[in-house]
Amino acid sequence: MPADSNLIVAGEAIKESLFQSLPERSKHEEFIRRAVDLLVERVVFGRSQRSAKVVEWAAPDEIKSVIDLKPREGPVSHDELLAIMADVARYSVNTGHPYFVNQLFSTVDPYGLIGQWLTDALNPSVYTYEVAPVFTLMEEEVLREMRAIVGWKDGDGDGIFCPGGSISNGYAISCARHHFYPDVKSKGVYAVPKLVLFTSELAHYSTKKMACFMGIGSDNCIMIKTDELGKMDVGDLEIKISEAINSGSTPFMVTATAGTTVFGAFDPLIPISDLCKKYNLWLHVDAAWGGGALMSKKHRHLLKGIELADSVTWNPHKLLAAPQQCSTFLVRHKNVLKEGHSSNAKYLFQKDKFYDTSYDTGDKHIQCGRRADVLKFWFMWKAKGSDGFEKHIDKLFDNAKYFLDHIKQRAGFKLVLENPECTNIMFWYVPNCLRGCENDPNYRERLHKVAPKIKERMIKEGSMMVTYQPQGNLVNFFRIVFQNSALDHKDMVYFANEFERLGSDIIV
Amino acid sequence: MPADSNLIVAGEAIKESLFQSLPERSKHEEFIRRAVDLLVERVVFGRSQRSAKVVEWAAPDEIKSVIDLKPREGPVSHDELLAIMADVARYSVNTGHPYFVNQLFSTVDPYGLIGQWLTDALNPSVYTYEVAPVFTLMEEEVLREMRAIVGWKDGDGDGIFCPGGSISNGYAISCARHHFYPDVKSKGVYAVPKLVLFTSELAHYSTKKMACFMGIGSDNCIMIKTDELGKMDVGDLEIKISEAINSGSTPFMVTATAGTTVFGAFDPLIPISDLCKKYNLWLHVDAAWGGGALMSKKHRHLLKGIELADSVTWNPHKLLAAPQQCSTFLVRHKNVLKEGHSSNAKYLFQKDKFYDTSYDTGDKHIQCGRRADVLKFWFMWKAKGSDGFEKHIDKLFDNAKYFLDHIKQRAGFKLVLENPECTNIMFWYVPNCLRGCENDPNYRERLHKVAPKIKERMIKEGSMMVTYQPQGNLVNFFRIVFQNSALDHKDMVYFANEFERLGSDIIV
Numbered sequence A, B: 001m002p003a004d005s006n007l008i009v010a011g012e013a014i015k016e017s018l019f020q021s022l023p024e025r026s027k028h029e030e031f032i033r034r035a036v037d038l039l040v041e042r043v044v045f046g047r048s049q050r051s052a053k054v055v056e057w058a059a060p061d062e063i064k065s066v067i068d069l070k071p072r073e074g075p076v077s078h079d080e081l082l083a084i085m086a087d088v089a090r091y092s093v094n095t096g097h098p099y100f101v102n103q104l105f106s107t108v109d110p111y112g113l114i115g116q117w118l119t120d121a122l123n124p125s126v127y128t129y130e131v132a133p134v135f136t137l138m139e140e141e142v143l144r145e146m147r148a149i150v151g152w153k154d155g156d157g158d159g160i161f162c163p164g165g166s167i168s169n170g171y172a173i174s175c176a177r178h179h180f181y182p183d184v185k186s187k188g189v190y191a192v193p194k195l196v197l198f199t200s201e202l203a204h205y206s207t208k209k210m211a212c213f214m215g216i217g218s219d220n221c222i223m224i225k226t227d228e229l230g231k232m233d234v235g236d237l238e239i240k241i242s243e244a245i246n247s248g249s250t251p252f253m254v255t256a257t258a259g260t261t262v263f264g265a266f267d268p269l270i271p272i273s274d275l276c277k278k279y280n281l282w283l284h285v286d287a288a289w290g291g292g293a294l295m296s297k298k299h300r301h302l303l304k305g306i307e308l309a310d311s312v313t314w315n316p317h318k319l320l321a322a323p324q325q326c327s328t329f330l331v332r333h334k335n336v337l338k339e340g341h342s343s344n345a346k347y348l349f350q351k352d353k354f355y356d357t358s359y360d361t362g363d364k365h366i367q368c369g370r371r372a373d374v375l376k377f378w379f380m381w382k383a384k385g386s387d388g389f390e391k392h393i394d395k396l397f398d399n400a401k402y403f404l405d406h407i408k409q410r411a412g413f414k415l416v417l418e419n420p421e422c423t424n425i426m427f428w429y430v431p432n433c434l435r436g437c438e439n440d441p442n443y444r445e446r447l448h449k450v451a452p453k454i455k456e457r458m459i460k461e462g463s464m465m466v467t468y469q470p471q472g473n474l475v476n477f478f479r480i481v482f483q484n485s486a487l488d489h490k491d492m493v494y495f496a497n498e499f500e501r502l503g504s505d506i507i508v
């Protein structure tokens, strides 16, 4: 199959002065116009069609043979650049495709995209009002609104847009630690008792990773058991807290999850909060995935008690379908972000500026330069309104329910959870060869091999993308994730049909 | 002055189904086409003209009165969205303007922008080959080439694109710590002796910030004196290492800087490396700013000895003018990133995939979702070639030299450093009222007040943007930063003229 680059004939090499870093009409206008046209036609609209492929699978060597990935001495022409763009798009996974339901992000929201393109064209860094006035104020408004939606009075508190929910979960640890032990900032963890924190065994791995990175250590990130629905076992939490205290450690925080990564389970926030109060622990709620449900009157009960949290991670790039990345850390305490992270660099945060420097918010985060991830989300919010986000969320849950009910009645589908809480649905697809063999001694072992085989076919055909994983005692199962509100019930049937088509004759 | 939004008449409210998260031609084509046109005409070309304003200064309340920043219940129309885009652009600082020379980033490179826009349209997250095949391979090639340019044999080692140089400097601390004390990962900092690291008093604040965040503490980030050129004093480094050892602490790393943030000074890497060998310390070189000079045969000598480093931070978004953010962490040791940060999440890094899972590189970083910051830089590299980057760098240094020589001969300019090494030039502008008063007892105090006053005028007129700061004993001085290779000698004279115009009659 010829690569897309063959469709565009290579032209003359670009001129000498094209090394310069400024867009100039005489040199770049034609190129930019053609490039934008390619983006809109081939990428934005071309790839969001159901008839497009979700993925054009190619092994590493194949991609390397089509796209000359190595940087070279000399420049290439504008025509070649356009061909390269087409190839990069072609061999990239089509995460904007309606049938890319593989991760907790998907779809390229049209308003989100335009907001992102505008951000790029403005190329800001958000740390001082001086260089990012609009973005600074926009962050303030959006974060306040999000805190109000969480349920904190008047939206008071503080917050920050982060490069991902993992880093947000790290901020939570940092703020909790600083809240109880401000000495850590200058003296390090050496200065304080041995700190331990708690999260569930089904929580996202970032809490443990960040605990390692932050010098606390994975052993001191204590995993709490979950019940059959994947929710944190509050009894076990109290046992583990007591055990830690008895062994001489000092508990300081619990990270509960509102929408776990695989099961979409919501930890019981109210009893967890009660324990946090009893033992004087910081309560962080990782709502990276489930946070979007707060926008829906119908579904926000899933996060009941979230207003009791000290801090919250909420990624609009997940359930609300903002472009990658859009992650927030929200905190009820007004000063802890600033006090815990400021370093007062004089070259950036001059106090003798002519405007109110309380708008220079850059010292409260651990980054220096920071992307303006707010605009794309704010722009979507303008375009759709809170009402639009509510409809979006309600549609996702409706689709998930429809898919669940549909596969419940269909041969070959076996649910992992009968009543999943969020929009991820977990199931095994049982091929013909395994039906009726449930009691065979090697059934589980054979079933474990099914998902990777279906996945391989799925990717090679490019008809959809759904992820699988094992978990605990459960052998490999599929997790389909609904996060694109343009899908409808027909699409739900499509997914089920595809599993049947790709999977029924699998031999294991 | 009427806001741009008045130029576009608000139209009918967008339709009900526009809450959906997928671009559809019938609903969005017209809007997207008009939005893109606005971006190309008004933002990309409109703002890169010398005749445009660098900033349209507005106080917070003014911006809030023009742009309705608060999220609302209902949607707004496409016409209103276009008007909002225009307003956001208008009140945002024009960082792409040739006369925005305020930070260590500037200009919106046309190829970088198109690369970024393509990335956004593909909306990838780089953690597995399965969902980001092209980006995974592209990162590998670009990072290898960068390591080769640093001077490591065959470009061997490892690396990662990070959300900013600050986080890169954090990775350096994490890798160094893991290299010597792998137990920290599970047991935390408690398990090891009291660690201390060293960096210069003029190093970027991120090393200290990250040391706090990572549980080491700012007291254990020991600041080394600098000489009159702003370079780390190697004698003082050895004294501080000995002192630390004698006081019972355990030195484990030195972060040297290749291009300091304010002075653009390059620490002497070879003698620092000798000390690191003598005391068995990890050598990290923060070349976030100066790294780009490695692309020039003429200027790479500034970083002599960088190949002796264990790890390097290099931000292509600074001297090489890639769009925000584009930051890399490069490390000579092949396995430390992975061993230090992996957590083997089974839901993402399944080992039974049908392809070679060594391409699933996401477990070596502390993020989960991660932006594909590589494409914009790679695309610029394609468009310009290494030759183009070399010309870019040489032009920047040539401009800086010209500006320096020019202001040396001009009344009112007083240099902070006679021979700065990088493309940042530091100077005081002395208004008429202060000339000849150098020996007055309150001269310094008065001079300190000049820069904020000039800056205020500058911003309110919008004719250029240059930052100022105090440093140590030095009262407020300007730092102009050359990073845009489309500037030429005439522009250098423009800057000097502007200082004279804005500053000569300042009264302090």
Ligand SMILES: Cc1ncc(COP(=O)(O)O)c(C=O)c1O
Residues within 6 Å of the ligand: A104, A163, A164, A165, A166, A167, A169, A203, A204, A206, A257, A259, A260, A261, A286, A287, A288, A289, A315, A325, A327, B367, B368, B369, B370
């Ligand atoms: C529950 C939860 N928390 C945190 C994260 C991490 O978010 P990010 O990928 O933005 O770092 C994820 C990612 O899937 C998640 O599912």
Ligand SMILES: Cc1ncc(COP(=O)(O)O)c(C=O)c1O
Residues within 6 Å of the ligand: A367, A368, A369, A370, B104, B163, B164, B165, B166, B167, B169, B203, B204, B206, B257, B259, B260, B261, B286, B287, B288, B289, B315, B325, B327
């Ligand atoms: C020398 C140096 N290192 C690190 C950084 C931090 O880079 P970033 O802003 O990408 O976090 C800077 C930023 O100016 C810098 O000048």
